[in-house]
Amino acid sequence: MSYLEYELSNGLRVILDRTESKVAYCGYAVNAGTRDELYTESGMAHLVEHLLFKGTKHRKAWHILNRMENVGGDLNAYTSKEETVIYSAFLVEHFSRAVDLLTDIVFHSTYPQDELEKEVEVIAEEIVSYKDSPSELIFDEFENQVFQDHPLGRDILGEASKLKTYRSEDVHNFTSRFYRPNNMVFFVRGNLSLKRVVNTLENFTKGIPSDVIPLFRESPVIIPPTKKIELKDTHQSHVMIGSRSFYQLDKNRDAQYLLNNILGGPGMNNKLNLSLRERNGLVYSVESNLTSYTDAGVFSIYFGTDDSDADRCIDLVLKELKEFRETRLTSLKLSMAKKQLLGQIGVASDSSESLALGMGKTYLHHRKCDSFETIYNKITSLTAVDLLNVANEIFDEDKLFYLIYK
Incomplete structure (x- = not known):
């Protein structure tokens, strides 16, 4: 898989x-997420x-809503702690329509107060459900x-009480800081030439300011568990x-x-599932996860169990972690683990939306x-030895940090 790259005169990377x-x-893809909010802007990115x-x-x-729907396309977005992504899926023939619409909503949205108030109520219900x-x-x-008072530890949804105090100008203040071409990437996956992509973008982004706004992010410090x-x-x-x-x-x-895939990845044969569920019947599901940010990461294990079984489950988890620290994987087990992970990556890469x-x-x-070959x-x-060191x-x-709901 090879990628074609270009940078417009206004700083937009393609x-x-x-x-x-x-x-x-x-x-x-906008380089602005929850961690970029000021203390007074909790939930603003979302x-x-x-x-x-x-x-x-x-x-x-x-x-x-109807612009892409009318031609069978789709319009969507998501917010994370480090980026906001607004994207569309469509037949190739409707590429210009998609670029026109996406550029309009990213650079020319007005954030009307009446709509803001309605959306705050929607998000408030989302927070209650969550x-x-x-x-x-x-x-x-x-x-x-784990991140203790650092912006990476913030809830993406924010707080309903604070959201209800926001005005249209507050939203404009946030987007004016981050929604600039030099702080974005425009990504495309489809049967299109780079020339067509660039020409279309230059046409629809004409006149959009190209001034550079420096992005400052403070990395979280390590704190005691x-x-x-x-x-x-x-x-x-x-x-x-x-x-x-x-x-x-x-x-x-x-x-x-x-290592995480072996321990508690999506395969039913992961170590934690075999120990807590298959051998001991203590949980319905158990998983381990990695969340990697641009300057920090979190490793975590989650399970739900009967109150009376919680301590036993924790002991079993610690036993598995100890085994990984003290025992080097055999060549056969390492080879099998690599094949499983590469197969999972290959299957996941069959999703065009996920790849884009x-x-x-x-x-x-x-x-x-990175191409699949590089991975x-x-x-x-x-x-x-690499796995043992990690x-x-x-x-x-x-x-280790522990958080327990009883």
Whole structure:
């Protein structure tokens, strides 16, 4: 897989992955997420994502919703802690229509106050629903515990009480800082030439200011691990155990990725599932996860179980972590683990939408994208010693945080 790159005179970076498909994907990846909010702007990045569809200088909300729908296309967006992505899926013949609409909502949205107030009510309901789900809530609260008062620990949804105080000008203030061409990437995946992509973008972004706004992000410091137990009205105990891990471009990230897949990845044969569920019948599901940001990372294990079984489950988890720290994988087990992970990556890469979004996000932060061949070579070159070293770093019991809902 090869990518074509270009940078417009206004600073907008463009990346194209050419395919033979009649369906194409394109969008803007904006280098602005929850961690970029001021203390007084909690939830603003996510609120902007909602309001982008509610009216521009040229279109009403109804026209925005129908522009791609009328030709069978799709318009969507998501917000994370480090980026906001607005994108569309469509037949290749409607590429210009998609670029026109996406550019309009990204650069010319008006964020009307009446629509803002309605969307705040929608998000407030989302927050209530989210807080009613401890198996989801615990992930964000755990990150907040690990990053302690750093913006990376913030909840993406924000607080309803604060959201209700925001005015249209507050939203404009946020987007004026970050929604600039030099702080974005336009990504395309489809049967299109780079010339057509560039010409179309130059046409629709004409006149948009190209001034450079420097992006400043303070990296989170390492803090001592803590153990928190919160009493909640739940039917079972929900448990998170984890530590700080490696950032996106760290040399240990690939070994960490493989190690995590063996421990608690999506395969039913992962070590934690075999131990807690298959052998002992203590949980319905257990998983381990890695979240890698541009300058930090979090490793975590989650499971839900009967209150009476929580301590036993924790002991079993610690036993598995200890084994990884003390025992080097055999050549056969390492080879099997690599084949499983590469197969999962290959299957996942069959999704054009996921590939397009991943390409946009990666290029936004790192100005490069790894091909499957590059990833394959990185994974296959890992050694048992690489995994042992990573295990001793992130599975160290003295570095583990605990968050328990009872």
